[in-house]
Amino acid sequence: MGDKAPHRGQHIQVILKDLNRLTDHQLWLGKHTLDIGTITPHVYTFRDREEILKIFEKYCGARLTTHAFRIGGLQYETYDGFEKDVKNFLTFVAPKIDEYEELLTTNRIWVERTKGVGILSGQDCIALGVTGPVLRASGVEWDLRKAQPYANYKNFDFEIPVGQNGDTYDRYLVRMAEMRQSLRIIQQAVDALPEGPIMAKVPKVMKPPVGEVYHSIEAPKGELGYFIVSDGATQHYLLRVLPPSFVNLQALDTMCRGQLVADVIAVIGTLDIVLGEVDR
Amino acid sequence: MLDYIKSYLTSNLTPGSAGNMFWAFVYIVVIFLGLSVAVIAMNWLERKILAHMQVRLGPMRVGPHGLLQPIADAIKLLLKEDIMPAEADGFVFWMAPIFVVLAAFTVFIVVPFGPTHAVTDMNIGVLFMLGVSSLSALGIVMAGWASNSHYPLIGALRSSAQMVSYEIAMGMAVISAVMMTSLNQQGTGTLSMIGIVQAQQAQGIWFIFKFFPLGLIAFFIFAVAMVAETNRAPFDLPEAESELTAGFHTEYSGFRWSLFFLAEYSAMIAVSSIAVTLWLGGWLRPFPNLLTGAKWDLFFFLFPGITFLFLAGMCFYSTVRMPKHPLFRIQTIGLAGFGVVLGLIGLILFIPAVRERVQDIYWFSMKVAAFMYLYIWYRGTFPRYRFDQLMKVGWKILLPMGLGVLILTAGVGLWPLMQQTIWNR
Numbered sequence: 001m002g003d004k005a006p007h008r009g010q011h012i013q014v015i016l017k018d019l020n021r022l023t024d025h026q027l028w029l030g031k032h033t034l035d036i037g038t039i040t041p042h043v044y045t046f047r048d049r050e051e052i053l054k055i056f057e058k059y060c061g062a063r064l065t066t067h068a069f070r071i072g073g074l075q076y077e078t079y080d081g082f083e084k085d086v087k088n089f090l091t092f093v094a095p096k097i098d099e100y101e102e103l104l105t106t107n108r109i110w111v112e113r114t115k116g117v118g119i120l121s122g123q124d125c126i127a128l129g130v131t132g133p134v135l136r137a138s139g140v141e142w143d144l145r146k147a148q149p150y151a152n153y154k155n156f157d158f159e160i161p162v163g164q165n166g167d168t169y170d171r172y173l174v175r176m177a178e179m180r181q182s183l184r185i186i187q188q189a190v191d192a193l194p195e196g197p198i199m200a201k202v203p204k205v206m207k208p209p210v211g212e213v214y215h216s217i218e219a220p221k222g223e224l225g226y227f228i229v230s231d232g233a234t235q236h237y238l239l240r241v242l243p244p245s246f247v248n249l250q251a252l253d254t255m256c257r258g259q260l261v262a263d264v265i266a267v268i269g270t271l272d273i274v275l276g277e278v279d280r
Numbered sequence: 281m282l283d284y285i286k287s288y289l290t291s292n293l294t295p296g297s298a299g300n301m302f303w304a305f306v307y308i309v310v311i312f313l314g315l316s317v318a319v320i321a322m323n324w325l326e327r328k329i330l331a332h333m334q335v336r337l338g339p340m341r342v343g344p345h346g347l348l349q350p351i352a353d354a355i356k357l358l359l360k361e362d363i364m365p366a367e368a369d370g371f372v373f374w375m376a377p378i379f380v381v382l383a384a385f386t387v388f389i390v391v392p393f394g395p396t397h398a399v400t401d402m403n404i405g406v407l408f409m410l411g412v413s414s415l416s417a418l419g420i421v422m423a424g425w426a427s428n429s430h431y432p433l434i435g436a437l438r439s440s441a442q443m444v445s446y447e448i449a450m451g452m453a454v455i456s457a458v459m460m461t462s463l464n465q466q467g468t469g470t471l472s473m474i475g476i477v478q479a480q481q482a483q484g485i486w487f488i489f490k491f492f493p494l495g496l497i498a499f500f501i502f503a504v505a506m507v508a509e510t511n512r513a514p515f516d517l518p519e520a521e522s523e524l525t526a527g528f529h530t531e532y533s534g535f536r537w538s539l540f541f542l543a544e545y546s547a548m549i550a551v552s553s554i555a556v557t558l559w560l561g562g563w564l565r566p567f568p569n570l571l572t573g574a575k576w577d578l579f580f581f582l583f584p585g586i587t588f589l590f591l592a593g594m595c596f597y598s599t600v601r602m603p604k605h606p607l608f609r610i611q612t613i614g615l616a617g618f619g620v621v622l623g624l625i626g627l628i629l630f631i632p633a634v635r636e637r638v639q640d641i642y643w644f645s646m647k648v649a650a651f652m653y654l655y656i657w658y659r660g661t662f663p664r665y666r667f668d669q670l671m672k673v674g675w676k677i678l679l680p681m682g683l684g685v686l687i688l689t690a691g692v693g694l695w696p697l698m699q700q701t702i703w704n705r
Contacts, residue, residue: 037514037664043334109514109663262666 009073009198010152014189015086016059016066017151017217018182022093023052024220024272025175025182029100032172032269036113041100048096051089058085071206073199086190090183097179104172114168118255118267121166128254129247132222134271137174138166144218156185168270175272205234219244221272245277307399311388319545323350326656333660344615345598360534365427368531372426377532377539380419384543386412387550392474394563394640405473406454409554410447413509416547417443420518420528423540427531435527438667439518443509445674450505452682453498456689457558460487460495463693477562484569488559491692498685499559501678503654506551508674510544512655514662515670552651553644560647563640584635584642588626595619 005013026049030042053063058079060068068075104110120130122138135142143160145153161177163170208230216225222244229238248271255267324339324346331338339346364373390405392398402408417440424436461479462469470476480486488499508515511527518527529540556562565580596619602612628634629642665673 033663037516038662039330040334040660043336047335103661104663107661107663109665109669112669113663113666260666260668 004200005073005151006197006200007152007194008196009200011189011193012074012078012198013069013151014153014156015186015193016056016068018185018189019052019055019086020066021182021220022179023049025179028175028269028272029172032266032272033104033110035265035269036110038103038110041103044096044100044103048093051092055082055085055089058082070199070202072202073197075199077198083190083193086186090187090190094180094183097176097183101176105176111169113266114172114270116165117168117259117263118270119165119167120251120255124251124254125166128251130222130251131247132219132244132272133171133174133178134222134248134251136160137163137171139164144216144223148216150215150217153185156188158185168266171270207232207234208236216242221245221274222248243277243280245271245273245275246280249273249278304399307397308389311391311399312385315385315388315546315549316542318549319542320350320354322545322549322652323353323541325652326659329653329656330660333657344602344611344618347614347618354538357534357538362534362536363531365429365531367428369426369428372422373531376419376423376426377536377543378419379422380416380543381539381546383412383415383419384546384550388546388553390473391550391553392477392557392562393644395474395478397563397641398474401472401474403475404471406458406471406476406554406558409473409550410451410454413547413550414443414447416543419543423532424528427528429531431524431526431530432528435518435524435530438524439511439528442511442515442517442670442674445671446505446508446678449501449674449678449682450509452679452686453502453505454554454558456494456498456682456686457487457502459686459689459693460490473557473562477557477564480561481564481568486559486561486564491689494685494689494692495559497681498689499555501682501685502555502559504673505678506555507655507658508670509551510548510655512544512548513659514665516659516664517667517670548652548655549648552648552655555651556644556647563644565639565643581632581635582630584639585626585629587646588622588629592619592623592626595622 004010026045030045033041056066057063059082060066060076120134120138122135122140124130125135125138125140130138131142139162141160141162144150145158146160158181161174161181163174208228210230210232212227212229214225214227216223218224223242224244225242227238227240227242228236231237252267252271255271256264259267327349328338328346339349342349342352364370387409389399390402390408392401420439420443421436424432424434424439427433458469458471458476460483461476463483470479483490486495488495507513511518518524519529524530529537532540561568571580595615599612599616599619602608602615629638
């Protein structure tokens, strides 16, 4: 097959992916803080998340799942004013992330509730197969966007935020830094948005060769992998999904050892799991 | 009968004096009603202020800007089915909310709203206040135990442990304030709430600024401990919804639940009024000895009226901004009427005779209201402490600080006396 998406398609994919990463981290921040007992950041994140969802809705009609991704590019061309909307959003949201940090990062109670809670070492993470921000907060610099660049992430200039202690506070800091890095990526992508087609020439009916393939991307919560076995027919023979939430939840036991019961809620919150993804 | 009442009205009696039974009764009724209204207002204000802190609107439907929402809530709670769990200990379950409310309301007997505006002037006023307000812990334990359920029991145990441990730090702070009252020529201290404010008046300084920064630290300890004492954020562990559903009142519903609500808010007002009385000069207007002169006198003379006129102005502004739709006509009229009432109160406050009578109550209420705002602000800003951290703050930080402040206050206060007796001999 090898039908790579055209340049413009890849750029828009990157914008959508990283906007999605932002919505995920904002949702996580809101729910995590709500679990720990502060009720205000959750409303702030929902206010700002709404702006992203509006862009998604205008783009493809769906608010949560940007269902425009196809083999070979994107189904829909962007609407008029997409670039302007994204740029406006970037200038809107940058100070808002500072606002969240202002409420929490140096808040004594927040630091006491999260520092040293649910420590996960780098070795533990690798042994348990934990990925995503949880892994990076434990000091392992592993981001599939850099390690196995897909789409055209290798053309963008961004850093991988890494924590040191692997506790809940570090995971918080890593996710906050990732939000800023996402903004950086989106800024670059939207500034250099090329003209051209969004979809490569793909045959109507695809007959993949016999064999198997595993591909994974860096989803907001961790590594999201798809394993496909083909017997040469138009339909797949076997499809398995590696969900990040399901894998990351396995670390709960290790993280809760020696902690108080009241910390369990903080530890579950910091893993950023979606139970629909776990209970399949 | 009329002559009997008239004899009371004409006699000039101070609170607590033997012939003051009539006024004591009047004040009890007024405080009871006033407190209920204050709690209702507080309910609306908390929802509204918290909403505005969180970029929401808050209640907007019932009445203009949701002004009638607390009344609607009260009616809803009264009409709700009153459920008692089958396994509950009926009598204790029934007694607990009454006990809590009783403790919260009894405290107000000694709160001085002015030099003559109090039910009674007890010579052990501070002790009485601390003692009675801590009785509500008993009511909470009763509620938790009688519910015969896990969450209420754990919530009640947490709550009582928390109240007991913070009361000690609180006591230390209170003692240091009480000691400051004895630093006059005669060396006579007082525990009477009215006496404490009068001591601040006589010494010409609020105790928060006395022996800077000792008074301030003591006030800070009290301000932290009082939030913990009333189980409010960030110390709302007995009601931590992510851990304990709703704590000790999980099994309560309807009117019984609303009694707990009433008790919580009146306890908040009660501890705030202790703080105001001990450190912020009670009914005294701000800085009576620093901001003197005709200009300041005029400013503080006009201030009460101006605040009410400002509120009235806000009401009229909102009235103008109301949607011009027939559906909103009643709301618009209601809001304008509310503004007119507030404006009339403001204008009445400009009459010197009226102002002389109520200015003490006005300043006291303003200071307490500032504390109420702080309570809401804390709730909007802070995450919740973990239980071991809560205990650590109480026992390892606030208690040593309180003891230190107590000793230092005693030392600094006795210093002139020591100089006289030791060196001048």
